[in-house]
Amino acid sequence: MRNSIIKKITEYSRNDKSIFLITGDAGYGILDEYKKNFPDRFLNLGVAEQNMISFSAGLALTGYKVFIYNIIPFLLYRCYEQVRNDICYQKLPVTLIGIGSGVTYAPQGVTHYSIEDIALARTLPNLVVLSPADPVEAEKCAEFALECEAPVYIRIAKSGEPIIHKDKIEDISKPQVIRGGDAVAVLFHGSIGGEIMTVLDDVKNTAKIISIPMIQPIDFDYLLGILKGIHTLITVEEHFIEGGLGSIISDWIVRECLPFELKKLGIKNEFIHAIKDNNGMRSFYGISSESIKEAIKESLTSR
């Protein structure tokens, strides 16, 4: 996904001289071409995250449209207050491109996981939060950010995610129906979509699969429209169970008194000490294709 995003930014940068790319010492092999093509609009601001964000806000105040590339904890956690005060409070056109969503980097250790980033990003007014599921969505998210005057956070895994979308995406701001189904709906965001796609044959047409690339704000009217006839919602995310998409949907159901049953699949809210790779972690925390398949089947039989 990161390649499709950087490619899009590069493409726009040829005509739009206001685009500026900043990294916090990440992007070896990924940003080389951008750096070569636009040396005057590229900076490595090193391992100094607070300065990186505030400095970017300053650049934006002079008319630049700034993209910042870094690993999520060093883009959103270490410098949360800078993102809050300098970018979001001031409503500046700065896009944060965060890599290593969820436990992408397992088993690097909890310092490098981003399992609470949606929870944090949700606290920031003015911030558009995007979590693309595949390179097709990622490209659209980059386009959205390039056209957007507001602060944007794009959460991606890294590279090599399978393509989920067969068709062109019309509007990235809306929930995306990946496949139809008539009883249960699986709502997800991000690269966990890869797990969901492998269970499609097993659950036939019973589960409607919906990717939600724009997590903040969510077009709830549109979402409700595509949930006609659905009795159970299953949220799946590579993120803490509490605080992410599952919580957003749960709040919505309560707020609007909606008649949906809700199952939330996600990573238990705890510090992870287990040593497992990305797949191992997904199995361990019940967000692998097997767990998703089971959750769907359970929802079908319990009715």
Place this chain on the structure above:
Amino acid sequence: MTVSTNMRNTEKELISIAKEARKLIIEVAHRSKSAHVGSSLSCVDLLVALYFDELTINEKDWLNRDIFVLSKAHAAMALYAVLTVKGIIDKETFLNYLQNDGTLPAHLDRFSAKGIEVSAGSLGHGFNMALGMAYGYKIKQDNRRVCALIGDGESEEGSIWEGALFASKLGIDNFTAILDYNNLQGYGKPNEICSYEPVIDKWKAFGWEPYRINGHNFVEINNAFKEPNNGKPKIIIAETVKGKGVSFMENELKWHYFIVTDELREKAMQDLSRNINAE
């Protein structure tokens, strides 16, 4: 004392403008029961020097103005007062500082009034934003200047030193930082709390062009701005007095917090008027 010949306003005029600004600060501090009176008074002369002598900030050519960022934004009253004397903020807006349904908050909100370049309040943010602005203008070959005022307590923030490390490397020579060294932070003196000194050596080691001056002497301030920066970002370490201009507030830590009561307002105003007559 070196005499500067290229001041836009005479030293006497600047002193009188600063007195007016100080009176405005006392007035709104009294009305609003605001804290940070001492922190505001220490940097008044520096702000007056910036707005009435050094920087080009005119309503007529607003889009091309020089940029001033108040990074130690708890001294917002000082900035509001100087902008009011300058005619950029109107008096009524100013007098409604901190009042219910007024528009000016205790810390800066760039959407609140004209002339507030950045939103700030949490320390160690404005300085870095100002560096980003200076860099942005520099690479656009826009020759305007950017200045930021930081506090001595604020200089304990890691972000200040992150910015310091990068600014010199990036050759941000259209930037001047001014350190309001009033030697009293929230709960003590910087050098008693950490290894603050030698502060000039620290900035020099980070690749900056530092100058140390008396931050209440307009000629010295003017000269420091005129000094060459040798292709580096410049920092003016301005020794100041917390609470400057009001005798009972000067060098008193409590005036980081204390409020101006009716009685103290009268005393402070008398003090400021007396000082004017003395000059």
